[in-house]
Amino acid sequence: MKRILITGAGGSPSTNFVRSLRLAPEPFDLVGTDADEFLLMRAETDSRYLVPLASDPAYLEVLNDIIDEERVDLVHAQNDAEVRFLSDHRADVHARTFLPSAETVVICQDKFRSYERWHAAGLTVPETVVMHSEADLRSAFTDFGGHMWLRDSTGAGGRGALPVHDLDTARSWLDLRQGWGSYTASELLEPQTITWMSIWHQGELVLAQGRKRLYWELSKVSQSGVTGATGAAITVSDPQVDEIAMAAVLAIDPEPDALFGVDLTYDSSGIPNPTEINIGRFFTTHLFFTELGVNMPYVFVKLACDEPLPEIPQKLNPAQPGMVWIRGMDFEPVLVPMSDIESQRDDLERRRQKLRA
Numbered sequence: 001m002k003r004i005l006i007t008g009a010g011g012s013p014s015t016n017f018v019r020s021l022r023l024a025p026e027p028f029d030l031v032g033t034d035a036d037e038f039l040l041m042r043a044e045t046d047s048r049y050l051v052p053l054a055s056d057p058a059y060l061e062v063l064n065d066i067i068d069e070e071r072v073d074l075v076h077a078q079n080d081a082e083v084r085f086l087s088d089h090r091a092d093v094h095a096r097t098f099l100p101s102a103e104t105v106v107i108c109q110d111k112f113r114s115y116e117r118w119h120a121a122g123l124t125v126p127e128t129v130v131m132h133s134e135a136d137l138r139s140a141f142t143d144f145g146g147h148m149w150l151r152d153s154t155g156a157g158g159r160g161a162l163p164v165h166d167l168d169t170a171r172s173w174l175d176l177r178q179g180w181g182s183y184t185a186s187e188l189l190e191p192q193t194i195t196w197m198s199i200w201h202q203g204e205l206v207l208a209q210g211r212k213r214l215y216w217e218l219s220k221v222s223q224s225g226v227t228g229a230t231g232a233a234i235t236v237s238d239p240q241v242d243e244i245a246m247a248a249v250l251a252i253d254p255e256p257d258a259l260f261g262v263d264l265t266y267d268s269s270g271i272p273n274p275t276e277i278n279i280g281r282f283f284t285t286h287l288f289f290t291e292l293g294v295n296m297p298y299v300f301v302k303l304a305c306d307e308p309l310p311e312i313p314q315k316l317n318p319a320q321p322g323m324v325w326i327r328g329m330d331f332e333p334v335l336v337p338m339s340d341i342e343s344q345r346d347d348l349e350r351r352r353q354k355l356r357a
Contacts, residue, residue: 002305005031005072005095007063007086009048010039013078016287018044020297023290025310028301031070033063054085060092067094074098074304076281080109080154083280098304099280100260104253108260108279112153112184114252118274121251123244125273126187126265131174140185141167147188152179163188189265194236194272195283196245196264199296200256201303205246207296207312209289209319210236230285232326234338235292237317241272248274259300288325291335294318 004021008014009032021028022044032045035053049066052059067075072095077083087105090097099105107113115128129140130153140148150173151161164170174180198208214232245262261278282296289296295310302309312318324341327333 001027001029002073002301003029003031003071004301005033005067005070005075006045007033007051007075007077007082008079009043009045010034010036010041011079013282013284015042015044016284017076017078017282017297019287020290020295021301024295024298031066031072033066054081059085060089064092064094074301076304078281080281084109087280096304098258098300100253100256100258104256105279107252108277110153111151111276114274114276115184117251118248121247123247123251123274124267124271126189126267126275128184128186130181131179131183131185132181134171137167137170137174137185141170144185144187148185149188150174150179150183150185152177153182153184189267189273192266194238194241194264194266196241196262197283197286197289197296198245198249198260198262199300199303200249200258200260202257203255205315206303206309207294207299207315207318208242208245209294209296209317210238210241210245211288212236214324231328232324233285233288235317235319235321235323237321242316244272244274248277252277285325285327287333288335289319291325292319292323
């Protein structure tokens with residue numbers, strides 16, 4: 001039985017990875033680590049270990065001691081900090097990792113460097129500049145028509161992101177976040193976003209699935225309306241998204257390996273623009289696909305361990321389209337056809353019409 005260590009095991013992204021492997025057609029022995037002693041208690045792994053933060057000099061030594069003690073075959077991270085650490089130290093980790101190249105990880109974790117690659121490749125992307133000075137801010141405001149999107153060049157979950165419509169707010173936000181030199185400004189696109197999760201092996205696409213976000217969970221508590229936590233999403237199969245997302249991956253790495261989660265936002269012309277790649281990890285709600293019979297973590301593990309893959313009848317968007325995954329704090333996710341939701345809307349409209357009669 002393969003023994004897999006999952007870092008950040010008490011967080012939602014890792015929990016959904018664990019739950020997906022529990023639904024695989026073969027058993028795995030799962031080891032969890034977390035740097036948060038409270039979150040660690042939530043880990044659904046077979047064993048659990050507290051570790052230092054990845055920034056702690058002792059992190060690698062502690063991690064390797066656990067790997068040796070548990071005879072771990074594969075290590076997988078589900079957060080950016082530990083993905084970056086494992087990428088930078090892959091030769092020193094006492095177990096397999098399955099990651100894109102170190103250079104690819106660095107580029108994808110820097111939104112501006114990713115933008116530069118996509119722009120050079122001729123992809124449609126929101127014009128983006130780094131905010132070094134007041135002059136940069138004023139110039140961007142003019143170029144972007146008085147409306148723009150400020151965001152940290154690194155980090156996930158919409159960290160520090162804010163749509164701004166006047167110079168004073170933009171300046172104050174950059175001052176508050178100490179964002180001069182690290183924040184970017186870009187054209188303000190439409191609210192609609194889509195994610196394309198993909199697995200690659202030695203430059204070949206193995207499996208990919210698209211899903212469109214319907215709303216952000218807890219959006220009312222975020223200044224930007226973006227929380228990084230999907231409230232509901234729907235499976236989609238869109239050849240245009242497939243084409244653009246593949247081009248976005250290949251513009252950064254012509255020989256991609258492992259996991260590339262491409263986030264795209266639609267512009268006013270209806271074209272999905274790549275905005276970032278979540279590299280080396282699955283997005284939080286990937287259990288959505290597993291529940292629809294597309295167990296991407298299982299495929300990932302089989303590839304990582306050089307074992308025969310399960311049958312993949314369709315590499316692009318094999319999940320049933322139009323299925324909605326609804327989630328939130330303190331309740332189990334719900335998976336329903338979009339038609340069920342539309343039926344409720346229709347019923348309400350009929351009721352309104354009856355009461356107006």
